Amino acid sequence: MITVLGLCSIPSMGQQGPVDHVNVLMGTMSKFELSTGNTYPAIARPWGMNFWTPQTGKMGDGWTYTYTADKIRGFKQTHQPSPWMNDYGQFAIMPVGSPVFDQDSRASWFSHKAETATPYSYSVYLADHDISVELTPTERAAKFRITYSEPGHAYLVIDAFDNGSYVKVIPEENLVIGYTTKNTGGVPDNFRNWFVIRPDAKISYIATVSDGKVTGHPADETVEVEAGHAGAVIGFDTSSGLTVGLETASSFISADQALLNMEELGDGDFDRLCREGRDRWNEVLGRIEVEGDIDDIRTFYSCLYRSVLFPRDFSEINAAGERVHYSPYNGKVLPGYMFTDTGFWDTFRCLFPLLNLVYPDMGAKMQEGLVNAYLESGFLPEWASPGHRSCMIGNNSASVVADAFVKGLKGYDIETLWKAVTHGANAELEGTDAGRKGFEEYNRLGYIPCNTGIEKNVARTLEYAYNDWCIYTLGKRLGKPGKQLEQYRKNAMNYRNVYNPEFRLMCGRDDKGDFRSDFKGTDWSWDFCEGNSWHWSFCVFHDPAGLISLMGGEDSFNRMIDSTFVIPSFMGMESRGMIHEMREMQVMDMGQYAHGNQPIQHLVYLYDWSGQPWKTQMHVREIMDRLYSATPDGYCGDEDNGQTSAWYVFSALGFYPVCPGTDEYAIGSPLFRSATINLPDGKKIRIEAQGNSDSDIYIGDMEVNGRKYGKTYLTHKDLTAGAEISFSMSGTPDTGRGKKKSDRPYSFSTAE
Ligand code: CA
Numbered sequence: 001m002i003t004v005l006g007l008c009s010i011p012s013m014g015q016q017g018p019v020d021h022v023n024v025l026m027g028t029m030s031k032f033e034l035s036t037g038n039t040y041p042a043i044a045r046p047w048g049m050n051f052w053t054p055q056t057g058k059m060g061d062g063w064t065y066t067y068t069a070d071k072i073r074g075f076k077q078t079h080q081p082s083p084w085m086n087d088y089g090q091f092a093i094m095p096v097g098s099p100v101f102d103q104d105s106r107a108s109w110f111s112h113k114a115e116t117a118t119p120y121s122y123s124v125y126l127a128d129h130d131i132s133v134e135l136t137p138t139e140r141a142a143k144f145r146i147t148y149s150e151p152g153h154a155y156l157v158i159d160a161f162d163n164g165s166y167v168k169v170i171p172e173e174n175l176v177i178g179y180t181t182k183n184t185g186g187v188p189d190n191f192r193n194w195f196v197i198r199p200d201a202k203i204s205y206i207a208t209v210s211d212g213k214v215t216g217h218p219a220d221e222t223v224e225v226e227a228g229h230a231g232a233v234i235g236f237d238t239s240s241g242l243t244v245g246l247e248t249a250s251s252f253i254s255a256d257q258a259l260l261n262m263e264e265l266g267d268g269d270f271d272r273l274c275r276e277g278r279d280r281w282n283e284v285l286g287r288i289e290v291e292g293d294i295d296d297i298r299t300f301y302s303c304l305y306r307s308v309l310f311p312r313d314f315s316e317i318n319a320a321g322e323r324v325h326y327s328p329y330n331g332k333v334l335p336g337y338m339f340t341d342t343g344f345w346d347t348f349r350c351l352f353p354l355l356n357l358v359y360p361d362m363g364a365k366m367q368e369g370l371v372n373a374y375l376e377s378g379f380l381p382e383w384a385s386p387g388h389r390s391c392m393i394g395n396n397s398a399s400v401v402a403d404a405f406v407k408g409l410k411g412y413d414i415e416t417l418w419k420a421v422t423h424g425a426n427a428e429l430e431g432t433d434a435g436r437k438g439f440e441e442y443n444r445l446g447y448i449p450c451n452t453g454i455e456k457n458v459a460r461t462l463e464y465a466y467n468d469w470c471i472y473t474l475g476k477r478l479g480k481p482g483k484q485l486e487q488y489r490k491n492a493m494n495y496r497n498v499y500n501p502e503f504r505l506m507c508g509r510d511d512k513g514d515f516r517s518d519f520k521g522t523d524w525s526w527d528f529c530e531g532n533s534w535h536w537s538f539c540v541f542h543d544p545a546g547l548i549s550l551m552g553g554e555d556s557f558n559r560m561i562d563s564t565f566v567i568p569s570f571m572g573m574e575s576r577g578m579i580h581e582m583r584e585m586q587v588m589d590m591g592q593y594a595h596g597n598q599p600i601q602h603l604v605y606l607y608d609w610s611g612q613p614w615k616t617q618m619h620v621r622e623i624m625d626r627l628y629s630a631t632p633d634g635y636c637g638d639e640d641n642g643q644t645s646a647w648y649v650f651s652a653l654g655f656y657p658v659c660p661g662t663d664e665y666a667i668g669s670p671l672f673r674s675a676t677i678n679l680p681d682g683k684k685i686r687i688e689a690q691g692n693s694d695s696d697i698y699i700g701d702m703e704v705n706g707r708k709y710g711k712t713y714l715t716h717k718d719l720t721a722g723a724e725i726s727f728s729m730s731g732t733p734d735t736g737r738g739k740k741k742s743d744r745p746y747s748f749s750t751a752e
Pocket of ligand 1: 346597598640
């Protein structure tokens with residue numbers, strides 16, 4: 001007999017959809033030293049509360065699934081945004097052929113050749129146990145279908161992980177209840193992830209595990225274990241068949257709520273759930289349709305999949321049918337939405353703008369979640385997982401709030417968010433990176449000095465100046481009085497205070513006003529953050545024209561960007577201990593251009609402001625072509641919760657939001673022959689690129705709604721009204737394009 005593993009196999013489901021182009025393993029061939037994405041296969045619904053993943057790493061290892069691993073230890077419910085943040089609310093189940101609990105003893109060899117991974121389902125053959133496992137999730141629940149090979153050898157490990165956990169087996173109800181508290185910070189003391197597991201075969205064996213000690217019990221006895229590291233092994237009566245179905249769900253609120261969440265599975269029919277998951281993914285991914293090269297299509301949808309996972313919807317629906325959430329800020333159960341697991345430092349740049357353009361319906365809910373985060377903690381998060389964390393820099397929640405409002409999102413309490421952004425600009429939340437570290441120095445001096453103990457001072461100054469522009473812009477839109485806005489209007493120009501004309505670069509400066517005498521542009525020094533001055537000096541999103549004049553005018557500015565690509569990548573490597581971002585830049589052979597990390601990701605679009613948009617077109621095509629592919633090593637650094645993926649999505653469409661908070665998108669070079677964005681209100685943005693090829697990458701001509709278009713940017717207003725954009729691509733650059741100042745995108749200093 002031939003056993004077909006490929007669950008929900010595509011042919012039986014009819015026509016191919018966008019989800020069939022997704023490689024969920026893109027970016028999984030990563031390690032501590034070198035990230036090709038630092039992703040794991042997130043088997044989930046879009047923005048789902050829980051993700052599931054095969055677990056190859058040990059309990060607590062951030063590299064939870066790596067492509068090069070040989071063995072699977074379990075199937076883990078995960079909420080991990082990145083290996084650097086690590087996981088929380090995690091537990092694992094593992095089908096085994098004999099009652100063994102230990103994570104090494106139970107691990108089984110597997111092969112990618114006997115593995116089928118899609119966004120909505122996962123199946124694998126566990127060779128050492130001769131067991132096939134299939135799983136398909138909903139937002140808060142999941143269905144497993146396990147096929148054992150031998151009667152009497154059907155067991156299941158339930159591992160609630162260490163850090164304080166609990167498992168109770170109730171044979172009378174054929175039910176397992178438990179909780180896990182394992183986390184890496186950002187949770188109140190009462191944090192629990194309650195889980196329930198209900199097999200459809202009778203439980204015929206029970207052992208509990210308490211900190212490594214395994215104890216057998218009669219199979220009809222209700223038993224519980226609470227320990228540092230609690231777990232259980234249960235066995236199944238397989239007299240009615242070797243295929244065992246498992247329903248599982250969880251809740252951050254209670255065990256009862258977890259049982260309620262399990263009702264998402266309905267009658268539990270595996271194939272139906274799989275089809276529904278597939279339909280949901282096609283609906284979300286299908287907001288954008290593209291035609292072109294098949295490899296590009298695969299990369300595009302793999303990136304779009306990564307763009308609609310985070311921030312996750314942390315809310316649950318209670319017995320009364322109301323949406324509530326466990327607050328990761330104060331531990332209470334409160335009404336409304338909550339979203340989490342994103343670092344705004346990464347995702348303000350283009351992930352939130354992508355949501356605001358293509359999924360504004362979801363974007364508005366996320367803003368509602370931000371209102372709640374502020375009300376529950378007094379601050380907007382900068383890095384939430386699930387509550388405030390201490391990680392990265394900036395006050396970029398201001399950008400996330402301003403961009404949503406400027407892009408026309410509605411239905412949430414913007415006045416509370418106004419209070420939140422103005423409060424966060426002048427305060428910091430001790431022990432976290434919420435608010436602004438160094439705000440007093442910044443407000444007093446106009447920059448954060450390099451000699452008063454606040455590291456990443458240049459990077460912080462640059463981000464705060466942009467964040468001030470965001471607050472100013474939002475305040476103006478809200479009609480706030482000029483007096484309230486003056487601080488932000490003035491401080492938006494503070495980027496000039498760390499510009500050192502001697503080097504034409506941003507540079508550390510002490511509290512007396514003197515620049516660092518030992519400055520080197522290529523040093524990954526502590527004045528910057530995960531980068532050097534070449535990566536940070538262009539972080540003036542809101543005022544490229546102001547930066548151009550600082551750097552000595554257009555020609556000089558263009559030479560500065562050009563230089564980024566030719567200064568040897570080995571320079572600066574000795575300036576601090578190696579971090580993976582340095583290695584990722586070094587090996588790409590693109591000079592100091594470090595696309596594997598965020599600060600520089602907008603750089604090549606700046607030629608749109610400086611009269612050489614053809615260089616934007618040239619570089620974006622090279623970056624898309626060389627640095628992205630739908631393969632396990634398909635990213636050039638950390639994917640970072642949709643940001644690096646959304647860069648590809650935007651760039652492939654032919655435009656990019658350099659300055660979130662404006663309504664503009666800088667034009668690049670469209671990758672596809674044609675693309676259509678289906679907006680939720682029924683309007684369409686159609687993008688055609690005639691004559692597009694690997695060598696015809698330059699914009700020859702461009703029309704918007706049938707009229708010749710010479711600007712180097714598109715507006716959100718024009719796009720969301722429904723637009724027909726037509727490019728004629730050419731093999732030779734049009735060096736006359738974008739020369740006129742009036743054709744260039746927004747800059748603060750020339751707009752005021
Ligand atoms: Ca990064």
